[in-house]
Amino acid sequence: MVSRKVLIHSIVFAPDAVSTAYLYNDIAYNLKKNGFEVEVLSTMPHYNKVDQSKTKFQKKFLGLYYTSNYKGIKVYHVPQKKYESVLLRGFIMIYWHLLSFFLGMRIKNVDVIISPSPPLTIALVSIALAKLKKAKFIYNVQEIYPDFFVNQGKMKSQFVLRILKKLERFVYKHSDSLVTIDQNFKNTLIPRMDHPEKIEIIANFVDTELYYPIEYPEVNKQIFPANENLKVMYAGNIGFAQDWVPLIEVAKKTIGMPITYFVIGDGACRSWLKSEIEKYKLDNINLIDYQERKSIPHIINYADLHFIFMNKKLEKDGLPSKVYTIMACKKPLLVISNKNTPLYDLLENTGAAYLIENLSNNVNEELFLILQQALHNKDELREMGEKGFDLVQKEYTKEKVTEKYFKHISNLINS
Template sequence: MKKKVLIHSIVFSPDGVSTAYLYNDIALKFKESGYDVTVLTTTPHYNVLADALKKQPMQSKLFGLFYESNFKGIKVIHVPQKKFKQTSLRILGFIYWHILSFFLGLFEKRVDVIISPSPPLSIGLINIILSRLIGAKVIYNVQEIYPDFLIEQGSLKSKPLILVLKWIERVVYNQSDAVITIDSVFYDSIINRFKNKSKLHVIPNFVDTDLYKPMDPVSVILDKSLFPDNPETLKVMYAGNIGHAQDWKPLIEAAIQLKEESIEFFIIGEGVLKEYVESQVRLHKLSNVHVLPYQPRELMPSLIAYSDLQFIFMAPEMEANGFPSKVYTIMACAKPLLICSGKDTPIYKFLNDKNCAYLVQDRELATKVEKIVSILRNADKSTLKEMGWLGLHEIDTNYSKHQVTIKYVNLVEELFTKQ
């Protein structure tokens, strides 16, 4: 009889965010490897894509208490969820999702292993309780370190709540059958929080190299009114969430200093700080900065191909506890990066010896901006191309979808072999 994997994640297809895409591929690898796979998730609410909803329609169950859909032969159970602006409503929705997903998981038959990514940390606790009741093993995937991430961001200051979350973290790490983290920096940060250190494994994130790959500029199809053909201009781009995890001040300051030069900045996406970025562009009359709406995932290879250089400026208070998965997609498309992040952070350590990125580790804003401006003024397009190809080689060697997803399958098989 096939072993059954229950993937319990706050996002999954047809939601259009990076963790959803990541776990779509992990789910498919388990199915391909002969496992019975079910996914327990929410209705799309982070990045709702009309085309994706058409391809994967959801059917109401029990008068809308939950929904079901089919993702390439995999059953997906969706608990209704909305992206409320009001904090109290978000909390209520979050609690509702936890309770209902717990009971839906309880009624799933003969589950052998439950896999879930963070955030949220609480999903790990729910799955440990669930696993004890249904006799399954549990694997928890640390995509971001909580509660450290919230504390350093400044959004979590309540000492009693911090103590509770740290207790949950200890329980999740030590009661799970295995914990996966995505790189050596994360590993070093949390390894001493384990009683049994052999439970912690490093499996990096990956990129779908079938989708993300180099494109001939001639084959790039984009709206010319938004992305004009300017071969002499250096095109510097960021595409993703415009939020607190990024540091927008150095970008604005650099754009001010470079506003009279042949350098254009493209900021593509949505997020809580988009209005702030747009207001700064208006305030400083930055005609060299273009803030554009979210573009479909299928256009990302074209967007990356259109650019000469991709930038990621990490917010200092959050840079130690997160790793942007877009790093892999950019490298897979053979484009170089311009990174602002501290020396001991995951993104800096990952890229430091790859020769495919400019790395700015300075903390002081003026120094940081000075280095960014110098890099952009002296950027040579032939050098940028060479850097891009070095990044692609690294991805092909170590971080393709096919190479990494099988490590999840191998870990599950290893857990059952130890029985």
């Protein structure tokens, strides 16, 4: 069999500590194991604090870019930083796009290029590279843009919005395939496409070698005390995609009860959350910095119940990947979301989660009653955890999902 080459073009990749990076690390490795040549165009780690000492970076052209090796896969890293200034963020993004294009042109004999969103603009570079190299292009829609900007309330200019919508249609038109994560996303994309048959649904997955049930988790007892309290947890980005008001309200209502809330991570809403905790003296909420990835499985297993409270303006635009890791650890979920959203549809009728509809007039009351129920019925929590675990093993393991990517890419090459 003639070896085929896949170029992964992603704004994040190992060793960056973010869900899309973990996803594409595993996709890249699976493709390599199945006989593909794989190279990656990405950035230097910049999303979360990571230990870069474990990755050997080779400086190229006085630091214009770097290279590394991920399990035998060559990775090109363009320097990126987080800036407060919109102007600087724009400049560094343009720099990343231009340099990744020229680096991509140097990579020979590419058959398929695959890029995940965000950002939407990454697809322009990938499309240009694919056309010039006579390769196929797969756009992996992890979040739908510009919808995400609009629903966040960040899109004030109608002129810019019109440009982004034209860009979105251009990307869909010139992609050979669109891979998206669920039927809701597909339904949203169909009216925007001339050829909706190009859409393929491939769900995200969890690494069950890393995330699994641990009967006696090893955690820092000063941060995660050993007691009989009901331990309710959120670990991840503390951003706008979640609604943090219900947490504050239910924490106020459950002060004095044996319930402790843990919020682990960082993000745009962390400072607001911290100020609310201090304002209402909510010593039942522990706000904790990001923890090392290797400790996260133990931390997930430490909790009794994991919550995801979706922002109703943004809940149709993405699916938190943490839902899979939680279920893989046999832990139940407490979710606020609406029907016909990716998260609700994934969990409905599974028995793995308590589901509260976001549009309900009694969200806070329902939330309080569920926590009261969970506090006195931990056997039910264990049963819910078992159901989520079985679902992951059946549908969402790394092996099952990366195999779907392999088959899809193989079929696209041969079409």
